[in-house]
Amino acid sequence: MWPYLRLREAEVARRRRLYEASFVSRFLHTLGLPNPIATRIWASPDNSKQLSVAVRFALTRAWFELSVGSPRDSRTNPDSWLHGTVVDVQEIVPAEVWSVTVEYAASGARPYRRETLYVLETTCEVIGRPAAGVADSPGNLGGTTGYPRPLRVDWSAYITHRMATSETDGGLLAHLKWACQEDYVRGISTLWLKRIATEGQAGAAKRTVAERYVLASVIGNSISGRWMTTNEMAQEFAGLPARVNGQRGKKNATLNLFLPEHHHIESVHFTATGGRDLHPALAVVQTPHREYYVLRDNGMQVGCEEDGVAEVWQEVLRCDARGGSL
Structure with missing residues (x-):
């Protein structure tokens, strides 16, 4: 003992x-x-x-x-x-x-x-x-x-259902909606997933960061705030006027998670351009339009390729603008 x-x-x-x-x-x-x-x-x-x-x-x-x-x-x-x-x-x-x-x-x-x-x-x-x-x-x-x-009613219903059954039904990400489903699996590039499948633990770590980024990047109303349909979130993100919804007055128990095309993942990297290692807390996520610096442990953004890591995060992490440790 x-x-x-x-x-x-x-x-x-x-x-x-x-x-x-x-x-x-x-x-x-x-x-x-x-x-x-x-x-x-x-x-x-x-x-x-x-x-x-x-x-x-x-x-x-x-x-x-x-x-x-x-x-x-x-x-x-x-x-x-x-x-x-x-x-x-x-x-x-x-x-x-x-x-x-x-x-x-x-x-x-x-x-x-x-x-x-x-x-x-x-x-x-x-x-x-x-x-x-x-x-x-x-x-x-x-x-x-x-x-x-x-x-919210949708989250409450989801949790109640999951607690009452041992079946996952695909889990939380089964409620995710994204564009280009033939090229992406739950918002992540199909080709990239095949490539990292041969990388062992390193590939598994990259996939974990990718999945965290997906949930960190869904439209805010997927997580909290006013309940919205997937179409409503897509229209709002695109700056289009909202359509009149006849169901608005009813409490809807359907959980909707929407990932805009802007945040689809092409790849995840633990090294910067030139092969330099990133700070251990950081990863780079390549999307169709730009790269983002994110925290590995929760997938949340702390910078982008144009501006580098935000100054406040450089100070906290003790890294440079390109994510390298100081």
Whole structure:
């Protein structure tokens, strides 16, 4: 028993060292903020993926903070996600949806608060909060994270269905719609998929990044906000006027994920032009029209070929404009 405990303690210590050496840890430390993950999560006590999901959640929150911004200074705003600590992470739909519970310490007149959010495993983007989660937070969230709404009807129906059956029916990506289906498989080049199938672990890693980019790049209403049909999302993306929908007043339980042609994937690379290795946190995604620099762990964009890696991300990652480590 004792050797096992020592082994577990050594594994937790190793995980902490890896995290503390990461850019997410540096970013939060620079802001003078606490560790975003509770002590018990470091051992992944309930599921081997608990810690990786918690870290990805912190990464995605950092991405929204740096790339989208917030209306108030997150360092002084007690309602900001940056002041929360992930205290529980549970798998809801295997390999697809997790619940993340975040606690906020009492601050001045603000009481202790807790919120539970449902996130996608691939990107850790928030899709909503379970209805029961409304009672979790005495402060009723207000606008603490920007995601106060419960799950949309389509997401709720999808999760309920997946929890009630062991059959995957193709899983989440079975609900994805994309153009040129003869040349792309779920938005990814058929020819490229055949090519990387012979690359072993490297090819598998590239495919994982590609699938993360796909879910990170679907039209926003696929994930949250107003429910829309695939056609409506395509028309809105193209700048066309919306058609009158006779079903608008009805709650539709069909989950629609739409990937514009602009974000179809031709290939994914871990090296820059000339064969230079990219920063370990970065990958380059080649689409039909341009290249994008993305974070490997959640597929979200941090730059493009014309401008390079955004300056704010160069500073956080400690890389140059072309994604090379400094």
